[in-house]
Amino acid sequence: MTTISSRAPAWRGIATALAQRLLQAVLVALLVGTLCFFMTRMLPGDMAYRIAAGRYGYDMVTSAAAEAVRLELGLDRPWLAALGDWWQRLLQLDLGVSQVTAEPVMVEIERQLWPTLRLSVLAMFLSLLVGPLLGVLAGLKPGGLLDRVTLAVSVVLRALPSFLLGLVLVLVFSVKLGILPAAGHDDHGSIVLPALTLALGMAAVSCRVARDAMVQVRGSAYFAFALTKGLSMRQALLRHGLRNVAAPVIAYLGVQLVYLVEGVVLVETIFAWPGIGHALVHAIFGRDVPMIQGTALVLGLMFVLFNALVDTACAFIDPRRGAGHAA
Amino acid sequence: MMTNPALAVEDLAVLHGEQALVRDISFEIPAGGVFTLLGESGSGKSLLAQAIMGNLPSTLRCEGRVAIGGEKTPAGDQSSRHRGWGRRLALLPQEPWLALDPTMMVRAQVAETYAVVANEPRSRARMLADRALASLGLSDAAHKYPFMLSGGMAQRVAFLATHAAGAPLMIIDEPTKGLDADRRGEVLELLRSAQAQGMSLLCITHDIWLARALGGRLAVMLEGAMIEQGEAAEVLAAPRHDYTRRLLAADPGSWPAWPAPAVAPDAHPIVQVDQVGKSYGRQALFSGIDAHIKAGEIVAVSGPSGSGKTTFGNIVLGLARPDSGSVQRAAGLALTAFQKIQQDPGAAFAPRIRLRQSLLDLVKLHRLDWGVLDALLARMRLAPALLDRLPHQVSGGELQRIALARVLLMKPALIFADEPTSRLDPVTQQDVFALLQEHLRDARCALLLVTHDADIVDRVAGRRIDLGR
Amino acid sequence: MTTAYSPSSDLVLDEAPRRLGRAQRAGIALLVVIALFALFGPWLVGIDPARQQLERFLEAPSLAHPLGFDQLGRSMLARLAHGARLSLSLAAISVLSAAIPGTLLGLLAAWRGGWLERVLAAFADAVLALPGLLLVLLLTAFTPGGFWPLYVGISLALWVEYFRVVRAASRILLASPHVEAARLLGFGPVHIVRRHLLPELLPRLFTLMRFGFAGAVLAMSALGFVGVGLQPPTPELGVMMIELLPYYGEAPWLIGAPVLLLFLTLLGLLLLAPEREAA
């Protein structure tokens, strides 16, 4: 038992964590850059043709069009010079020009970032609303009906590809009930179904995390102490239960972000949501490497950013983490 | 008109199926009185406390009657007693460190009881909490989280949180477990002041010193039954029951002093510690410590808690590096010549490996003779069948003896014993020390001892290294 | 109250016999059935999964053909059996090829500490933030054709999880009293890993692996979704899910079959766990 006499150096803990995230961000950028560079060089087939197909539609791809593209983009330059160039531009945050639309990648991403952020934040919010609540209820009575039902549902959700889950939701809420738009982005409420699709996938897991945390909290000494102190079950849960359940749930959110970022790619495509994930899929179709790089980079950085937020939230909920006490 | 007793227990029994874990318990605590339950772990004293609280695991059943402040309820009707929690009866749990919400500041945890249980307005609850914290010298801790507190502070905070709603009866579970002499004094003072405010106390402990100091009435528990009950002073002075006598004899205060081992004054030390210092973060733990330990010597490391006693021992063992100074082992000692006995024997064995396997690995590694180990275990009075269990399936005392046997098997030159018995009952503790003494003498092995118990140091150690400043 | 109730070992000394719970037995039975289906199904069904009878497209299930025919008039049961064999074995390989290096690196990082640990951790963090699709794409760029590189690519993205879990847990374990004791007793790294670390790590690794298993198959369907990894006519569960998606209305049993198989596999793996775990 170590005694720490000074007040919580929570801020210092957070600062270290954020510095670590910054390093992570830089590394992600370099990694994405290198991978994309090798992808340009390694993808089978002629890059110029691929780009031309993306630009003019596949009926219009001709050798002449491809030659024009080759000249325009300098695709025939030597490797090493190209790599050096690549790195330099990346570090200056110059992401280049989309090979399909001939617009700067930055401009495209600016356009797509906001919808994606909106979607993922809402998804995260919904998943936190649904998952942990059900998890806490299930955890109050381990082995009870709700516990079993949520377990079964979470297994089903984890075995279901997200495009299938999205489809089911659309069939129910748009086709059958007619209360929500099936896709698109400018109708009222059109964000709900894609967000729900992502949220359910995440809630399937966070529900179980919350359930286990609740079981643990219910068995903890401080929860028992709260009760013997004279708090009612309800008071003890609200004052001591939920916050302690929240700590692992929020911490787990950091892990779930992987799911979120990958889920965004599929869900945006199936719901025609004009975000980064959708753009990544199209860039992959068109083998538009600058765009692949840009979108992958943004998705990666988004992951890092959300993780930093999760770190901070954790530090505030559980002061031990802020002080760097819990591993 | 007679005042009702604070607590009256009649024919209380706790059953697991048909097996009675606690039986035939009847006693009474007058208003403002003190009642101490003395016994070792497994004697059922904690179960008894839980039964009175109405807090037994659902697999256990309870019979008899419990009256709190005159309100008599069947002991089996546990939930009816829940309403009195905090208001009419309170519980000060053992390990107060774990009992405080790790995510909540100290003041809020104390104020909470005022506000929620005693229904004070929020601002007044905060004010009362501040006042209560100040009364126990905890003003500085008000805005700290539990993990920043020392064990003693946490205990006082837990006491305040328990006490805030003014329950007239308090059950106190092992309040001095693992505390050193100074801290035990603080606890005693705390309990005495509570009593002075008119509270009735039911104190569960294996600490004879505390029982004696608290006074009042006392009962000794063994195997779920009360074997002796009476005024504390009388029972402790003239125990009638054989077990009580043994229990009292096991108190380190009554141990005979160990004879000083024969150490040649010119013998070369097995380890030479020169001017070592160590810091933890920015805080210096100790510095400039010298120690020369010779074969067969028994040296105690003393100092207040947090002064780095364990760290010092680990530096001697070579497990940790000092920030300054040097540690030199005598030449020619095997790498395994320095061994350690841990505070928690349960944590000293690979948790998912059977004990026999762990020991077999050791015997194989050093090409030892299993027969030697068998003999050692026999001398430790350990049944060989125990080895087929997992560590957590063996009692603490037995496990500590197995740990001792494992260490002795290595024929060590020095053993660092870090609070080797602080988690054991007095009788078991005495046992372990007796075995330790016997083997140290035979093997001419040195002992570096860390213990919070000043009595043990007095009886056992030849000299001490003081880390405290 | 749990704090006060510290069951002395004397009370619970009867060693709990290591009998399997009902759930575990159900899980094992389920997995055995699936494994048998994957192993012997292709042989039992005895129909060439590539053989197409265009005139029987989307034929509904019948007694002779319990899962009917797919959009090209190929026997769905034969395709499911072959797909199960391929996907489950590749998923197992991908899980192992993520778990083994991830675990070894995690152990190495925790054991060595210092700059090596920091470098590995930073690298793992970066890989974690990398969209997994990118890695798989790169690998397909190097080696086009076949499902192998795809599954290896998936494991390239997944090893990080194992690394992180193993590293974090090992750091705590390596600082624990029992490892300290083992070191003082003269034991080397092999023994400490085998007796002290692995027994503690394996349950957690097993949890990760179970979900990694289902995740690998789902990742294949995600790849199929973006048009990567289609290898006709080889049946593969993940790709089948995306290929059969358009027929969800007309012939729901077609897409239902691979999804149900994956669900049962995951359920079996979940039931297998000694206690329920969340993640």
Added chain:
Amino acid sequence: MRRPAPVRFRRALLAAAGTALLPWHAARADDRGQPHSHVFTAAAADVLTVVGPWEMTGLDPSRAGYMFARMEVVETLLDVDGRGRLQIRLATRWQVSADGLEWRFTLRSNRRYHDGTEVTPESVLACLRRAHGRPGVLSMAGIRSIAVDSGAIVFTMARPFAPLPYLLTHSSVQILAPASFDARGNVVKIIGTGPFRITSLSLPQQFNVERFAGYGGLPIPGLVQRARYISVARAETRTLLVESGQADLAFSLDPPSIRRLQRSPKAVLLAEMLPRTTFIKLNSGHPLLADVRVRRAISLCVERQGIARALLRDPDLGATQLFPPSMRAWHDPSLPPLRTDPLAARTLLEQAGWRLGADGIRSRAGTRLALTLTTFVDRPELPLIATALQEEMRQIGIAVRVVIGNSSDIPAGHRSGALQMGLVARNFGNLPDPVATLLQDFGPEGGDWGAMGWRNGEVPGLLQRLASGTQAPPAQQQADRARVAAVLQSELPLIPVVWYRQVCATSLRIDGASIDPYERSYRISQLSWK
């Protein structure tokens, strides 16, 4: 421990969980549009929603110009009707000199761009010159210069090129206002002349249009005034949009979706044959495929009707020859149809010396009859058809590996010579007169999307004559076309598999929908609300 009545609390939490599922109620409450049967699409109550798979990859006419043309935002000099006959649009008439080297297009007067400026010959010329300077349809015509002469646009040709007016109907030759371009000639805004003008544009997914008052014509009540196009990548999603009433016009539906919508009470399907054929492009120069017997064997093993029925759900689409009936001038009903006869196919292969091996695959002199069939996912039915073909070829002893990639793999493979077989869909209606397209496909070197390694002196000559010979008698032209079709049918440089039918789903709230077989327009200006 016992639970002191936690039930109430659990109930409270459950209620909270319930409210968590209610954000769409908020979304609905937010909805201030006019009441409509679909509560959530109130924003679109008087807005026609068109969905298709195409994304606007840019503003340049060569990129997404066709989308702005389809939504009737931009126009070209000339247009074609549903039967491929030239119609006037921005040009009122045109004439060609006797030697076929000078074309003169007279512009309609009093036309205005959406920004109110007048359509001048100079602004038209700028657009034409810009289109000519980039890869695209104009590059194949051999244009020497384009100029303005007394208010008319004059093309000077290097050689006679009869289909030039058809080239000018292509969407990449659309006419935009001068304000559409920035100083460097890039398109920054779409300012066209069509009946609809763009009100908002969010690349790459969506743009909204409304009727342009300056287009002329009488205001007919009930006509669609506002519309929007949304790009929706997945066919399933487009179908669901129609089923949920969110979309009014949905294009490029896949066969399963069509089946689904046929049963849906919320949509009416329109269908029209398009001049598009899915065929196997063969490398006739490849040692295994140079023998016409092998090509014929492959053709004989293809179950065209089966593929059409199972995969396209339309047995009539099995291609009996390369040109579908909708290409009236080129489709020759008297041509003996392509047959399916696996037995004959095996015999042909035997005759060519290919003997069946133990694994069911033929070989000759140690060479296995193994080929690669390349296709791509841009059209979802292609991988499926490729899979069916793979199995059918296996049945006659040809091992086929299907490689599914990107559409650009085909022209790239053509140029590098590495392509063996490619399954492609070719739109002969790309230009309303297919001659120009065919000239590309069957030129002396073959074409990216046409023949490959095929040595034939006759067809290029015939096509050349058709392209330049404006003065030839129609009967001669008809004979030339029939000859081309006959040679292609017997030589099989391309093996036709299926034709194509465009299917469009329309919602029940609109009237007057029709399909343009040349995919040039969605004809939304003719739509009215019910």
